[in-house]
Amino acid sequence: MKRRTLLASGAGAALAASLGLPLRAQDGPLKVGFIYVGPVGDGGWTFQHDQARQAVEAHFGDAVETIYQESVPEGADAERAITQMVLQGCKLIFTTSFGYMDATVNVAAQFPDVKFEHATGYKTAPNLATYDARFYEGRAVIGTIAGRMTKSNKIGYIGSFPIPEVIQGINSSFIHARKVNPDVEMVVAWAYTWFDPAKEADAAKAMIEQGVDVVMQHTDSTAPQAAAAEAGNVFTFGQASDMAAFKPTPRISSIIDNWAPYYIKRVQAVLDGTWESSRFWGGIGDGEVLIGDITEAVPAEVKAEAEALRDAIGSGAYHPFTGPLSKQDGSVWLAEGEVATDEVLSGMNFYVEGIVGDIPS
Amino acid sequence: MDLSAINPILLVASLMVAATPILLAAIGELVVERAGVLNLGVEGMMITGAIVGFIVATATGSPWIGFLGAAAGGAALSLLFAVLTQFLLSNQVATGLALTLVGLGLSSLLGQNYVGIRAPSVPSIHIPVISDIPVIGPILFQHDPMVYVGLGICLGVWAFLKYSRAGLVLRAVGENHDAAHALGYKVIRVRVLAILFGGACAGLGGAYLSLVRVPQWTEGVTAGAGWIALAIVVFASWRPGRLVIGAYLFGGVTVLQLNLQLVNVPIPVEILSMAPYLVTILTLVLLSAGRGGAMGAPGSLGKHFHASS
Amino acid sequence: MIRLEKRAQPSRGWTIATPIIAVVATMIAGGLMFAALGKDPVEAIRTIFWDPLFGPFASYARPQLLVKAGPLILIAIGLSFGFKAGIWNIGAEGQYIMGALTGAATALAFYPAEWWIIFPLAILAGAVGGFLWAMIPAVLKVRFGTNEILVSLMLVYVAQSLLAAAALGWLRNPEGMGFPGSRNLAQWAATANPELIAGTGMHWGVVMAFLSVIVAYVILSRHMLGFSIRVTGQSPRAAAFAGVNPGRLVIVCMGVSGALAGMAGLFEVTGPAGQISIDFNVGYGFTAIIVAFLGRLHPVGILLAGLLMALTYIGGEMAQLSLGLPAAAIQLFQGMLLFFLLAVDVLTNYRIRAARREVA
Structure with missing residues (x-):
């Protein structure tokens, strides 16, 4: 067994050296690579990452050159795709999906001189940083709007997979909807996909038929927006991208992933030689989570309330998970004034009090 | 758990809409398979129809012209398949798979500049009086026209296969191409026409996704619907009537599953999602066991035809 | 005319x-x-066909060709047996998934033991998993005359549902922070399937693919089974006169392709892919069908076709990176x-x- 272990680690570390690969020289622009899980035309997750890549190009001009590879499967092909980027001379590589975690860790171990940034993961190394966005901050804002806008007091949440990021969003939006509307109830449908327009439309429709009149989504297609538009008198929020095509209704606001500030900051750090591994979890205050235009369908006072909450979160004056909060089973989670730690949030696997139903496992 | 929250009338109405894209694609494939040709490229033709329909609709502002464009686009792609399999005698399975690859690539190239645009909308029909009849009204008379077009095509195919002479010829070609050839029927001509019809229907199904259900262009918008359409044809044992039931069943499983989730009925999602396929296999077994294979797949399905062989 | x-x-x-x-x-x-x-068309074509073999990074790309071609060849060789005899298993994708699932599940049952026996056991379990999954359409065909094309295709969807269930549920990594996906098998020494010689890309799956080419060549050209297959493919009636048992041939051909596809899945999950995840399968089972036909159902042809397919994958990735060509192109x-x-x-x-x- 020892022999195979030895080969496994030895093979990787020695790769570049043993093959005498001509790693491209330093002079010339800094080359930055992006690995995308979907096509750049998905209009959601990958689209937003690519917008940020373009922002990097625009910001640095000739000092930086970017390359990307789209639709890279999260598995056998990821490690090769990342390695090829290194060989192409990239000194900084962003791998933009959770499923690239182990592949990024492996490649990072082989090329200590190249900096890696992995989105939404939890493994780091001296040359591997992680970054994520506090989407739950945005969810608090749209949860507030949802609580105010619902007439049936029933709001729906289309979940992708029962993972901490999504559960944070469900809890955050529910807490803040309840805060402004004690009668509000929330139903959750798990689609088990990040992107399947037909299924997302079905989920939204099923909710609407059961009396839901505000639909929030944690999936990337615009299909729920279309379903809401067809039903009429149902409100939705854009997810990942602004989904502005559905303004002013049903889309009354949106949570936009804005990776540009972080990407620009990290590219600058490499240019300056100050890059260090870190775990960055940016939110509204960092400009990483944006609240899209709140349309005129929302009454002015609700809009003002939502914007006040947004600004309070952005300035750090308010944390969306501030006690007193109880878990679904009624046990106390956070005492009065207590704020949830990042450790608890990043492993969140429970609903807060008031949400009906179980998290599938 | 509160099942009363599920409104059965709305449930049926929405599964009719959910089933329409796969119904359209499946009825086309049904005709293709009844002619003895297995075209596994449905997904590729659907997504090509989705983007061509979207481009035409946004250019002209009319979703109806868009649907026509989608049918033409799907048919054009299927023409490639027809030429390869019918004239160059390539293997149908491999060609169909390659067609899917081409369709997916072509559609995302064509769609590069159409991400994030909203398509012109397709209004639902609301006929006074009959749309307002309780129960039946919402189920049957409040949909967008394409739902009826889909059902109309199924009805037309049923009548065509059952009553028309051309339908008889098509079935003869599918059951035994050598015998059909001996009788003087133009096997290849019939098959090419069937393949084109299949492509056009798949294109319509794809456009229904990009123009009505989503309605936007995003890469991968069909998300596997074409493969489900293939399953439905088998489930239906190549009969248009059963095809409608199959499409509603396959479309309905997702709708039902999501509805049950919302009222907190704990049903394992995986079991529900594989159920239609297991039922399809069971159907196949019953068909081939019960009637000695006679009512199963068309006799010449997937075999290539050459006059001299 | x-x-x-x-x-x-x-x-x-x-x-x-x-x-x-x-x-x-x-x-x-x-x-x-x-x-x-x-x-630039010339540069694009050169990047796709020439650079992976002889370009500046060929020393990395060439081994990767083998990694990519390995599963394609292994599955296609298995499929070619049936295809030659007119037995159409197009559900290799499902058998590939089931092999990976059963193999990974078998191995993970021993976690975190470090016995050498676990890896061979997992290979066996993978082969058996793929074999049994292929037996469903095979037995149904023999017993009821059910169309194997359609049954094997349906079973791909069923396998995909099982895969999702496994990644989200019973095989989920208990230390994975709630994310879907199993433990990493490539990082557990007992199941790791790394390169056997650094820088060659040769892992056990590639070795097995080459072996399968040789064995298939011998069987198809010298063995009784090869004769049965050929004669059945040319004329089932003649085969009956030659004493070929058609039912047994269906079982054998489907079984071989299922077992090889299952094994390919196991090698992939323990090596390049590393873990069971929801979208673990990337279409090798379907692409292998094309490879089998491109190779004219001949073992050597399949070897070359698999390498050519791999070349367009690797070269295509290079063209995306260096020329900015969209993946769709x-x-x-x-x-x-x-x-x-x-x-x-x-x-x-x-x-x-x-x-x-x-x-x-």
Whole structure:
């Protein structure tokens, strides 16, 4: 067994050296690579990452050159795709999906001189940083709007997979909807996909038929927006991208992933030689989570309330998970004034009090 | 758990809409398979129809012209398949798979500049009086026209296969191409026409996704619907009537599953999602066991035809 | 009027010439497409076909060709047995998934033990998993005459549902922070399937793929089974006279392809992929069908076809990176290549004759 272990680690570390690969020289622009899980035309997750890549190009001009590879499967092909980027001379590589975690860790171990940034993961190394966005901050804002806008007091949440990021969003939006509307109830449908327009439309429709009149989504297609538009008198929020095509209704606001500030900051750090591994979890205050235009369908006072909450979160004056909060089973989670730690949030696997139903496992 | 929250009338109405894209694609494939040709490229033709329909609709502002464009686009792609399999005698399975690859690539190239645009909308029909009849009204008379077009095509195919002479010829070609050839029927001509019809229907199904259900262009918008359409044809044992039931069943499983989730009925999602396929296999077994294979797949399905062989 | 005349024997010359014609035609058509997209066509073609083999990073890309081609060849070899005999298993994707699932589950049952026996056991379990999954359409065909094309295809969807259930539920990594996906098998020494010699890309799956080519060649050309397969493919009636048991042949052919596909899945999950995840399968089972046909169902042909497919994958990735070609263009390019290869195949088996007008 020892022999195979030895080969496994030895093979990787020695790769570049043993093959005498001509790693491209330093002079010339800094080359930055992006690995995308979907096509750049998905209009959601990958689209937003690519917008940020373009922002990097625009910001640095000739000092930086970017390359990307789209639709890279999260598995056998990821490690090769990342390695090829290194060989192409990239000194900084962003791998933009959770499923690239182990592949990024492996490649990072082989090329200590190249900096890696992995989105939404939890493994780091001296040359591997992680970054994520506090989407739950945005969810608090749209949860507030949802609580105010619902007439049936029933709001729906289309979940992708029962993972901490999504559960944070469900809890955050529910807490803040309840805060402004004690009668509000929330139903959750798990689609088990990040992107399947037909299924997302079905989920939204099923909710609407059961009396839901505000639909929030944690999936990337615009299909729920279309379903809401067809039903009429149902409100939705854009997810990942602004989904502005559905303004002013049903889309009354949106949570936009804005990776540009972080990407620009990290590219600058490499240019300056100050890059260090870190775990960055940016939110509204960092400009990483944006609240899209709140349309005129929302009454002015609700809009003002939502914007006040947004600004309070952005300035750090308010944390969306501030006690007193109880878990679904009624046990106390956070005492009065207590704020949830990042450790608890990043492993969140429970609903807060008031949400009906179980998290599938 | 509160099942009363599920409104059965709305449930049926929405599964009719959910089933329409796969119904359209499946009825086309049904005709293709009844002619003895297995075209596994449905997904590729659907997504090509989705983007061509979207481009035409946004250019002209009319979703109806868009649907026509989608049918033409799907048919054009299927023409490639027809030429390869019918004239160059390539293997149908491999060609169909390659067609899917081409369709997916072509559609995302064509769609590069159409991400994030909203398509012109397709209004639902609301006929006074009959749309307002309780129960039946919402189920049957409040949909967008394409739902009826889909059902109309199924009805037309049923009548065509059952009553028309051309339908008889098509079935003869599918059951035994050598015998059909001996009788003087133009096997290849019939098959090419069937393949084109299949492509056009798949294109319509794809456009229904990009123009009505989503309605936007995003890469991968069909998300596997074409493969489900293939399953439905088998489930239906190549009969248009059963095809409608199959499409509603396959479309309905997702709708039902999501509805049950919302009222907190704990049903394992995986079991529900594989159920239609297991039922399809069971159907196949019953068909081939019960009637000695006679009512199963068309006799010449997937075999290539050459006059001299 | 042009008509085709079937050759008594496939033409040897055309067997070799047609793939070359197809590749050249693809280069021309693909070049036009790249030019239309505003890229230098010559550079694009060179990047796809030349750079992975002889370009500046070839020492990395060449081993990767083997990694990519390995599962394709292994599955396609298995499929070719049945295809030659007219038995159509198109559900290799499902058998690949089931092999990975059963293999990974078997191995993980021992976690975190470090016994050497675990890896061989997992390979066996993977082969058995794929074999049993293929037995469903095989037995149904033999027992009830059910169409194996359709049953095996349906079972792909069922396998995908099982895969999702496993990744989200019973195989989920308990230390994975709630994310879907199993433990990493490539990082557990007992199941890791790394490169055997650094820098060659040769992992056990690739070794097995090469072995399968040799064994298939011997069986198909020298063994009784090969004879049964060939004669059944040419004429089932003749096969019956020759004493071939058609039911047994279905079981054997489907079993071989299922077991090899299952094994391919296991090698992939313990090596390059590393873990069971929701979208673990990336279509190798379907692509292998194309590879089998491109290789004309001949073991050596399949070896070459698998390598050619891998070349377009790796070269396509390189073209994306260095030229900024969209992934869709590469996909379309691959589709063109397949179409041309399938289209010119007709010349191998048929003669083109300019005939006078007559009833064809």
